[in-house]
Amino acid sequence: MAYPFFEIEPRWQAFWEENKTFRTPDEPDVERPKFYVLDMFPYPSAQGLHVGHPEGYTATDILARYKRMRGFNVLHPMGWDSFGLPAEQFAIKTGNHPREITDENIATFRRQLKMLGFSYDWDREIATTDEEYVRWTQWIFLQIFKRGLAYESDMPVNWSPDLCAVLANEEVEEWRAKGYTVERRSMRQWVLKITEYAERLLADLDGLDWPESIKEMQRNWIGKSEGAEVDFQIGEDKVRVFTTRPDTLFGATYMVLAPEHPLVDKIATPEQAEAVAAYRAAAASKSDLERTELAKDKTGVFTGAYAVNPVNQERIPVWVADYVLWGYGTGAIMAVPAHDTRDFEFATKFDLPIIQVVEPPEGVDWRGYVGDGIAVHSGEYDGLTTAEFKQKITAWLEETGQGVGKVNYKLRDWLFSRQRFWGEPFPLLHCETCGVVTVPEDQLPVRLPAMQDYRPTPDGQPPLARATEWRKAKCPQCGGPALRETNTMPQWAGSCWYYLRYIDPRNSTALVDPAKEKYWMPVDMYVGGAEHAVLHLLYARFWHKVLYDCGVVSHPEPFQKLVNQGMILGEMEYTAYRNAAGEFVSAEQVDDNGMDKRTGEKLMPVKMADADLQKQGDGFVLKKQADIRVVARAHKMSKSRGNVINPDDIVKEYGADALRLYEMFMGPLTQVKPWSMKGVEGVARFLNRVYRLVVDEETRALSAKLSDAEPTREQLRALHVAIKKVTGDIEKMEYNTAISAMMIFVNEAQTWDALPRTIVEPFLLILSPFAPHLAEELWNRLGNEDTLAYEPWPVWKEEFLQEETIEIPVQVNGRLRGRIRVPSAAAESEIIAAALECAEVQPHLAGKEIKKKIYIPQRMVNLVVAG
RNA sequence: GCCCGGGUGGCGAAAUGGCAGACGCAAGGGACUUAAAAUCCCUUGACCGAAAGGUCGUGCGGGUUCGACUCCCGCCCCGGGCACCA
Structure with missing residues (x-):
């Protein structure tokens, strides 16, 4: 029978709440x-x-x-x-x-x-x-605003007419998947200048103790790149391009402008004007997604114009293509097809010249080579390394006024407004005479108005535009009429x-x-x-x-x-597939959509029990039909899949401590891992054993095995091994192995005839962070009146960890042949001697010359023999 | 395509370069019980062998080392993120 967690857990939760056990004082002792x-x-x-x-x-x-x-x-x-x-x-x-x-x-x-x-x-x-919280969110916005870090801008946004809401880019896919339509629309928006902090956001990552992968993701997102901006002359206009490879200027064989670039219409020759206009119109109607998803095939149109390369006065054709983005750099590039993958694809497709200017290492083809090398076909710069060349050419561009060294970031400013009701109102007013005015700090928070209809207006105005009375305000600067901002802040x-x-x-x-x-x-x-x-x-x-x-x-x-x-997945599922005739189809014949690859027939997935399966190679097959492979996978929990585990159910059946312990025992915290109901039962059994150490299950009285006697050496050792392991593992957040150490202790403790309180009490303390209800209960049953939450953490003593004799494995040529038991204080020479004597080892030494005797203290002996 | 993770028994996993598989689950056997549940004990990586014992084994192929799951080089597979950023 399970221990009465259903009584114990609510009782201790009530105790903690009534006694404010975990209250952190407003004025803590700052010496600690x-x-x-x-x-x-x-x-x-x-x-x-x-x-x-x-x-x-x-x-x-x-x-x-x-x-x-x-x-x-x-x-x-x-x-x-x-x-x-x-x-x-x-x-x-x-x-x-x-x-x-x-x-x-x-x-x-x-x-x-x-x-x-x-x-x-x-x-x-x-x-x-909370309105008090909103007040300070608005206050922070005011500080951002006052520092000039917020501005209004017309920006294309993701408008969903079904939702009547604007979605963030990262939300678009989620809602599309749910069947909502999302389209592009230009709207007035508030934007925060996060780009002004790009360099600091990047640099300060170095000092943080974060997973390297997360730091790397942030670095990529910020996307710093160093290079130069270079001016190219087109007729009487100058066009500035950004490049990270100014050392490849001599290899520029054409130029590309983004379709949105304002100079496109101006420079297009009459013969090309129509084609250029058509191309621009087509690009404008594509969404960001379409533009990137169709990226495989490059498109573009020649403008008819030519630009002059400042380093060699060569005339190069100017094209328009949407593989150049208006939002990044200057919206214009010099194309160096020999040493840029995208330019290479484009030049190949449109038959544009490709000139080598970088010599790659021996044996590497220069076409499409994007790494560093030695400059060639670059006039006086020939022979320079990429790094030297970059430095020299950038200096030359700056001296001659044709360019400048430049750092660019991928990071964009942050679109900070939403056309929704349920968000923080902006503490801003629009005054007819003063323009945008801030709400004085002492008038915060700006509260949301009471409303009947929370939809945006049909013309796409935010819901707050419906609150006509609420919108009316007095300008704090001139006293004239002003209207409140109707956008709200994002989540x-x-x-x-x-x-x-x-x-x-x-x-x-x-x-x-x-x-x-x-x-x-x-x-x-x-x-x-x-x-x-x-x-x-x-x-x-x-x-x-x-x-x-x-x-x-x-x-x-x-x-x-x-x-x-790491994410917790649903239970492992074994899926076999059946066709309409009821025959099983092996997994390798099934495509991602559950179709038969050979016939295109839609197949029925069938869940199999593990008793019906056996391992074969690195997969599973049906026991009854070994040529049928099944798919073994754990999936993300989702309602539609029906594999969601509800914590309420687990607590009801096994208790909160069991849920906590199981989730920590599953595996390393950071790893993705599948749920297992059997695993929960396993840790629940462990908690039951802990309970039975202290409480007699029949009578609910204290166990007769509890004693005030001095602990044995063996008992002290078991306890202190556990204390040491659990302490170290908590510091590293390796909770699964900490729990394993406690299981080992309990497995041993339950074999003892007498259990000294001086052993079980420290054990309860190290268990308490993991299973706090059970630990408190047993601590209390042992006669302690107060919570254990502030008891000093037990300290292990090395002297109790020592064993009188230790077992040392003996290898011959790196293969385990035998074991010897020696006093733990034995000297190396004694241990080697014992190893040579060892009965299991001797046959492997017979008649052979021992070339080397390796002893790893407390660990291992390895004897290296010839032949 | 690029950048991160990861690959060890039937399953979740463990192992400062030093006995691979601790601990838990599952499975098999046994004890207790009229019986079942619960509990307790034993076995359990694969192969050969009656046993003693031996051989193989941490995704694959090489390398370093007395010794490699662990370090180095080259691949394969799975998961996640980014994706024309010049």
């Missing part, structure tokens, strides 16, 4: 070290918690509980990223305020998180939709700074108290999904740097250490 451990806060969706949430949350909770026991002041908060499109969609459908559904969803999430026993300081709970806004508000969540005079900020920041451990690798983490870093420049925060980076948890 601090530890700020943060989860990426969730969007409280209507679906409630899924098993992916507790994975990261348990990982941080273990660390938080451990650090408290190590004497740290710990800040471990939780809150809600509660603006979001689903609530708005719901409001449009029902006419209810989005706040209603949002509050309901938050209540569900809060209940579910409390049910899992996380040690959050719930007094610091915040939601981005990112609230998540850009929430980690600061946790530090001082009820401060009504400042975003955060500077002394508290200085004490707690930066975040020491930030855990969340890799899906936020670029956007959230880049935006938050940007806002943080602006606040740093404003003097609001004391450190240039918000998140010192970052860990991404």
Whole structure:
């Protein structure tokens, strides 16, 4: 029978709540070290918690509980990223305020998180939709605005007429997949100048303790490239191109302008004008996606004009092609087909000349060679390396006024407005005489108006445009009439700074108290999904740097250490395929859409039980029909697939501690791993064994084996081995092996006739970060009155780890032949002697010359023999 | 195409260059029980062998080393991200 987790867990949750066990004082003892451990806060969706949430949350909770026991002041908060499109969609459908559904969803999430026993300081709970929170989000925007980092711009946006909403680029695919249409439309937008921070956002990555892959993704996103801008003369006009390879100027055989380039119409010759105009029109109607997706085949049109290459006065033809982007660099390039893949494809297709100017290493074809080499056919520069050439030619361009060294970034400014209701209103007014005016700080927050209809206006104005009374305001500068801004901020806004508000969540005079900020920041451990690798983490870093420049925060980076948890997939599924005739079809004959590759027939997927399967090679086949291979895969959890695991169900059946422990035991935190219901049962059995160490299962009284006797050497050793392993593994967040060490301890402990309290109590302490309810309960049953949350963490002693004798494996020529048992203090010579004596080893030495005797202390003997 | 991860028993996994497979699951056998559940004990990488023991084995092919899952070189497969950024 299972231990009564259903009584124990709610009781301790109530205890922690009543006693405010995990309250972090507003004025902590600053003599102690601090530890700020943060989860990426969730969007409280209507679906409630899924098993992916507790994975990261348990990982941080273990660390938080451990650090408290190590004497740290710990800040471990939780809150809600509660603006979001689903609530708005719901409001449009029902006419209810989005706040209603949002509050309901938050209540569900809060209940579910409390049910899992996380040690959050719930007094610091915040939601981005709280008006007090919105106030400071707006305040930060004002600082950004005042620093000239926000501007209005007409920008093409993704407008969905079905949703009546504008979507972010990264949201387009998601909603298209759900069947909504999305089109391009130009709208007035607010944009933030994140590009002004590109260099700092790039440079400061170096000092962060983040996964290298995430840093690399951010670097690629920022996309710094160094090169030069060079002027080419076309008639009386100068056209500037950007190149990272000014050393290939002598190889430029044509030039390409982006279709949007303003000079295109002007330079096109009358004979080419029609073709050029047609091409531009075609390019304009394509979406970004179409332009890039059809990238395989290059298109373009000759303008009829020629440009003059400044290095050799050669006349080169000017083309228009959409493989040159208007948004990057100058929207114009010099094409060097010999040494650029795209130019090479284009030149090949349109039969343009290809001139070699870089000599690649021996044996490499120069056509399409894009690496560094030695300059050729470049006049006086011949013989220079790529690096030297770049430097010299850039200097020459600058001297002669024909160009300049230049750094470009892929990063674009951040489209920051949304045409939605459920977001933070911009604290801005449009005054007829003064233009755009900021709302004075003492009038914040600008609240959302009460509305009946949350849809945008039919002409695409944001929903707030319907609130005609709300829009009317007085200009704080001239006192004249003004209209409120009707755009709202994107969901990112609230998540850009929430980690600061946790530090001082009820401060009504400042975003955060500077002394508290200085004490707690930066975040020491930030855990969340890799899906936020670029956007959230880049935006938050940007806002943080602006606040740093404003003097609001004391450190240039918000998140010192970052860990991404791996996704939890559904249970492993074995799928076989059947055709209409009912015959099985082997997996290699099935294409990605479930069709028979040979006949094109649609096949029926059939789920198989593992009892029907056997391993063959690196896959599985049917036991009854070994020529039929099946597909073995774990899939992402999704409603449509029906493989979603609900944490509520697990807690009901096995308890919160079992769920926590299982998710940590599955494998390394950062790895993708499939769920296994049997695995949950396994850790539940372990928790039962722990319970039975202390409590007699029949009587529910304390176990008769508990004793006040002195522990044996063996018992001390078992305990201290566990303490050492668990301590080290928690520091490294290698929780799966920590749990394994505790299992080994319990497996051993349950064989003992007597269990000293001095052994079981420290064990409960090291178990407590993982299974806090059970640990508290047993700690309490052993007679301790108070929570164990602040008990000092047990310390292992090396002397207890020592064994009197140790076993040493003996190899001959690197192959294991025998084992010897020696006193652990034995000298090398004694050990070698014992190894040579070893009965299993001797046959392998007989009659052979021993050339070398290798001894690795405490580990291994290897005897190298000749022949 | 480019950039990251990853590939070890039937499955999840473990292993500072030093006994590959700890721990858990599953499977098989046994104890307890009228019986079942629960619990406990034993076996369990593959192959040869009655056993002792031996051979092979960490995606594939090479290399370094007394010794390689681990380090180096070249590939293959799977997952994720980016994708005409000059």
